[in-house]
Amino acid sequence: xxxxxxxxxxxxxxxxxxxxxxxxxxxxxxxxxxxxxxxxxxxxxxxxxxxxxxxxxxxxxxxxxxxxxxxxxxxxxxxxxxxxxxxxxxxxxxxxxxxxxxxxxxxxxxxxxxxxxxxxxxxxxxxxxxxxxxxxxxxxxxxxxxxxxxxxxxxxxxxxxxxxxxxxxxxxxxxxxxxxxxxxxxxxxxxxxxxxxxxxxxxxxxxxxxxxxxxxxxxxxxxxxxxxxxxxxxxxxxxxxxxxxxxxxxxxxx
Amino acid sequence: xxxxxxxxxxxxxxxxxxxxxxxxxxxxxxxxxxxxxxxxxxxxxxxxxxxxxxxxxxxxxxxxxxxxxxxxxxxxxxxxxxxxxxxxxxxxxxxxxxxxxxxxxxxxxxxxxxxxxxxxxxxxxxxxxxxxxxxxxxxxxxxxxxxxxxxxxxxxxxxxxxxxxxxxxxxxxxxxxxxxxxxxxxxxxxxxxxxxxxxxxxxxxxxxxxxxxxxxxxxxxxxxxxxxxxxxxxxxxxxxxxxxxxxxxxxxxxxxxxxxxxxxxxxxxxxxxxxxxxxxxxxxxxxxxxxxxxxxxxxxxxxxxxxxxxxxxxxxxxxxxxxxxxxxxxxxxxxxxxxxxx
Numbered sequence: 001x002x003x004x005x006x007x008x009x010x011x012x013x014x015x016x017x018x019x020x021x022x023x024x025x026x027x028x029x030x031x032x033x034x035x036x037x038x039x040x041x042x043x044x045x046x047x048x049x050x051x052x053x054x055x056x057x058x059x060x061x062x063x064x065x066x067x068x069x070x071x072x073x074x075x076x077x078x079x080x081x082x083x084x085x086x087x088x089x090x091x092x093x094x095x096x097x098x099x100x101x102x103x104x105x106x107x108x109x110x111x112x113x114x115x116x117x118x119x120x121x122x123x124x125x126x127x128x129x130x131x132x133x134x135x136x137x138x139x140x141x142x143x144x145x146x147x148x149x150x151x152x153x154x155x156x157x158x159x160x161x162x163x164x165x166x167x168x169x170x171x172x173x174x175x176x177x178x179x180x181x182x183x184x185x186x187x188x189x190x191x192x193x194x195x196x197x198x199x200x201x202x203x204x205x206x207x208x209x210x211x212x213x214x215x216x217x218x219x220x221x222x223x224x225x226x227x228x229x230x231x232x233x234x235x236x237x238x239x240x241x242x243x244x245x246x247x248x249x250x251x252x253x254x
Numbered sequence: 255x256x257x258x259x260x261x262x263x264x265x266x267x268x269x270x271x272x273x274x275x276x277x278x279x280x281x282x283x284x285x286x287x288x289x290x291x292x293x294x295x296x297x298x299x300x301x302x303x304x305x306x307x308x309x310x311x312x313x314x315x316x317x318x319x320x321x322x323x324x325x326x327x328x329x330x331x332x333x334x335x336x337x338x339x340x341x342x343x344x345x346x347x348x349x350x351x352x353x354x355x356x357x358x359x360x361x362x363x364x365x366x367x368x369x370x371x372x373x374x375x376x377x378x379x380x381x382x383x384x385x386x387x388x389x390x391x392x393x394x395x396x397x398x399x400x401x402x403x404x405x406x407x408x409x410x411x412x413x414x415x416x417x418x419x420x421x422x423x424x425x426x427x428x429x430x431x432x433x434x435x436x437x438x439x440x441x442x443x444x445x446x447x448x449x450x451x452x453x454x455x456x457x458x459x460x461x462x463x464x465x466x467x468x469x470x471x472x473x474x475x476x477x478x479x480x481x482x483x484x485x486x487x488x489x490x491x492x493x494x495x496x497x498x499x500x501x502x503x504x505x506x507x508x509x510x511x512x513x514x515x516x517x518x519x520x521x522x523x524x525x526x527x528x529x530x531x532x533x534x535x536x537x538x539x540x541x542x543x544x545x546x547x548x549x550x551x552x553x554x555x556x557x558x559x560x561x562x563x564x565x566x567x568x569x570x571x572x573x574x575x576x577x578x579x580x581x582x583x584x585x586x587x588x589x590x591x592x593x594x595x596x
Contacts, residue, residue, distance in 0.1 A: 011405065050487050074493030081488055087348045088483055088538035091262065098481050102493030109477040109541050132262075154492070 001025055001061050001189055002047065002077065002158055008055030009039055009046045015054055016042045019214045022206075024189045026157060029180065031204035031221075032193040035234055038211045040193050044162055047191065049073055060158070074102035078151035080161040083143035085136050092138070092146045093131040096121055099153030114153075121152035125179055141172020148179060158189045165194060177203060197225045197250050209233055227253070266536040266546065273549035277330070280556040284326045287560040290317050320455065328453040329555040331465045332518045333528075335510035337551025338469055338544060340525025341532065342507045345483045345540045346500060347408055354511040354525035356412060357504065358419030362391025363515040365425040368442045372429050377452070381516045387422075388512030394418055396504060407486070448521035448573030450559060461517050468510035471502050472544060479503055480540030521573045523580025524551055530587050 001024065008018035016039040024030045034040050045051045047058055049065045058065045060076050068076075078099070099121070100114040110118075122128045125145045130138060135146055144164050151159050161180070165173040181203060184190050194200055200207050200221060207224040209217040211233040217224040227239040230250060237253040286292045292314060300310035300318050309315045339354035347356065355361065366387025370380030395414045404410040426446070433439045472479065478499050481489045486496050514521075532547035555572070558579075562570045 045487070048487075048491055050490055070490055070495050071493040074491060077491075079488065079491035086484070087350065088345075088533075090538055094262075094537075094539055098484065098492055101478065101481050104477060106478065107474040 002191070003059045004047065004056065005059070006056035007043075007046065007053055007058060009042045009051075010054050011042070011051065015213070017210055017213050017215075018055065020056070020208075020210070021215070022208050022218060024158065024191055024206075026187050026189045027184055028205040029184045029190040029192055029203050031200035031207045032191065032210065033195070033197060033200055033207060033225075033233075034210035034216075040210060041162065043210060044160060044191075044193065048077065048079055048160055071102045074154060074156065076156050077158045077160060078154040078156040080144075080147050080151045080159060080164055082162055082164065082166055083140060083147055089134050089136050091131070092122070092127070092133050092135050092149075093118060095135050095146055096131075096150045096153050099150035102154060102156075117155070118149075118153045121149040122146075124152060125149050139172065141168045141175055144168060144172070144176055145179065148176070148183075152183075157187070158191070159183065160191045161193070163193050163195070165196070165199065173199075197230060198248075201225050201248060222248075225250075262537055262539070262542070266539075266542040269535045270545055270549065273546060273553065277549050277553040277556070280553040281326055281330065284329070284556050284560050285318060285322050288317070288322060288563065292318065292322075324453045324455050324458055325450050325559060326556055327458055328450050328461060328517060329559050330552040331458075331461050332450070332514040332521065333524060333551040333553070333555030334548045335465045335468070335514040335551075336521065336525040336555075337528040337532075337547040338472055339507035339511045339514075341529040341540065341543050341547045342472055342479065342503050343525075344529055345479055345543075346503050347412065348483055348485065350530065351526070353522070354507060355419065355520075355522075357395045357415035357508065358391045358422055359388045359508050359511045360515050360520050360522075361419040361422035361426065363388030363512050364446060364520055365391075365422040365429070367445055367516060367519070368426055368429045368433075371438055371441050371445065372433050374438075378456075381457070384516035385512050388515060389508060391418055391422055392504065392508040392512075396501075444571060445519045446573070447571030448519040448576070449569070449571055450518050451563075451569055453517070457517055461513055464513040465510050468506040468513070469548070471506045475499055475502060476541035476544055483538075483540065519571075519573065521555070521576055523576040523584075524555065527580045527583050527587070528554060531583075 003023040004020050007020040008015055009020065010016040020043065022030065032040055032043065046053050049058070052066065060068070065073055096118040097110045097114060100110050100117060104110065104114070119128065119131065122131055125148055127142060127145050127149065130142060130146065135143060138146070148164070165176050168176060177199065180190060180192060192203065204221050206219060207217070207221050208215055209224055209229065216233050217229050230238050238250050239253045240248050241251045242248055282294065282297065285297055286294065290313065296314050297318060300314050303310040304319065310318065336354055343352045343354060343356050344350050363384040367380050367384030370383040375383065395411065395418045398414045398418070399407065399411040402410050430439060430442055433442055478494050481492055481494050482496065482499060489496050528551040529543060529547045532543045532550055536542040536546045558572060558575055562572055562575050
């Protein structure tokens with residue numbers, strides 16, 4: 001469904017990365033890794049149609065995204081940004097209702113059925129009781145879930161999540177990861193950026209590693225998250241170890 | 255499962271009804287007060303006479319329909335316009351400290367109007383020139399910001415507004431220096447401080463349609479304008495055509511502010527403080543704040559009129575009075591901490 005072909009990304013005349021080919025289908029989780037400054041955020045903005053590609057194309061179900069209206073695009077792809085404190089103290093429900101915007105007429109405000117959809121999205125994520133709480137006054141993890149709920153209320157089959165676990169403590173991180181896994185099992189396609197290779201290994205159907213102006217690796221987690229690739233990309237010597245419980249984790253080679 | 259319409263909607267509906275009642279009461283009260291006091295009975299029978307096609311007995315007819323009501327209705331329109339523009343800009347620029355003149359409209363309109371006074375133009379031409387230079391100033395700011403093609407369009411808009419506004423401010427100072435200090439300079443000073451004392455029925459015939467023309471698109475696009483407060487990227491990803499909605503907000507807010515300033519002079523603080531008061535009552539959602547702020551701003555300026563005329567032996571300029579009231583209220587809002595932005 002979401003596909004990037006020979007994609008070149010960057011701002012203005014400055015190319016950040018090029019030759020990017022990747023795809024996400026329903027029920028899949030594509031994890032995006034890469035060192036700071038490699039272009040993860042630029043790639044996200046390009047995939048979302050927020051900045052134009054410098055070359056190649058991004059398509060949804062075969063249609064180039066620059067031919068879709070904002071509204072049509074929002075109906076096929078929902079964006080989950082990193083949760084931040086907002087200037088205005090919206091309630092969680094208000095924020096989730098904003099996810100309904102692409103389904104409202106240009107001059108309409110949310111109606112009863114939009115409220116129902118918003119409450120259902122909150123219930124899906126187990127935070128129904130937060131509906132009337134102020135979004136700036138709940139925990140970071142809850143706020144992140146609230147933004148996921150907004151994306152669900154958007155009724156788009158594809159979720160694009162920008163480091164949703166970056167600023168979360170262990171408990172909230174595991175909570176968000178568990179929800180993401182459940183959503184992909186429900187049939188959502190998920191693009192998920194993270195700095196944690198172990199998290200990617202747990203979650204991803206496929207992994208794309210962006211570094212040095214292009215995709216350094218793209219494929220199944222066990223192929224892409226190998227010791228040599230991670231060592232080369234991040235410039236530190238690491239190895240993959242198997243724990244007693246059978247999990248694989250990244251560890252320094254020393 | 256919570257009810258489909260949470261408590262916020264009910265609360266804001268109740269607030270809107272109350273504010274409407276307060277506005278109507280303010281209009282009635284302001285029509286009664288003045289050097290020639292009227293009774294509610296006078297007003298009712300005068301309005302009834304007019305509706306029947308007759309004139310009310312003099313001097314009630316002149317006092318009510320030629321002097322007081324035009325002033326009251328102009329105050330209503332100007333208060334509504336400035337509050338709507340302030341609410342819209344605070345949402346658009348995601349900054350609760352923004353006021354309607356952020357893009358230089360007041361300075362631009364002020365420059366045109368004082369230039370008109372310097373050239374000894376008739377009142378209607380002074381208003382027209384103020385209106386035109388107000389629109390022109392924001393047009394220049396907007397074009398400049400677009401031409402600079404920055405990644406951060408909002409920041410460039412604000413900076414361009416500061417630059418062009420400062421230029422217009424310099425223009426005002428220049429006109430003051432050139433003006434005749436005995437006749438023109440007092441008129442310029444008085445105009446810049448804001449006043450509605452010279453309003454005529456004919457002024458309303460141009461002001462009312464222009465203010466309504468600006469308020470309608472803001473009301474229609476209320477939900478999408480609110481989504482803009484999340485920032486450009488999020489609003490786009492939620493399906494809002496940011497460029498179109500932002501242009502409509504800037505165009506409509508500029509239209510109503512330029513209209514207000516051209517007829518009333520510069521009345522500050524309303525566009526900054528009233529949206530905050532409205533948010534205290536109905537929460538931060540733009541679709542709820544806009545109508546509440548419009549009603550509050552209208553009622554406030556209607557009520558402030560009689561105070562300006564009766565508090566001292568001379569008529570206190572409205573801009574002075576709104577500053578005297580606005581500044582302490584704003585400090586109080588600040589003291590309430592971040593919650594006051596809610």
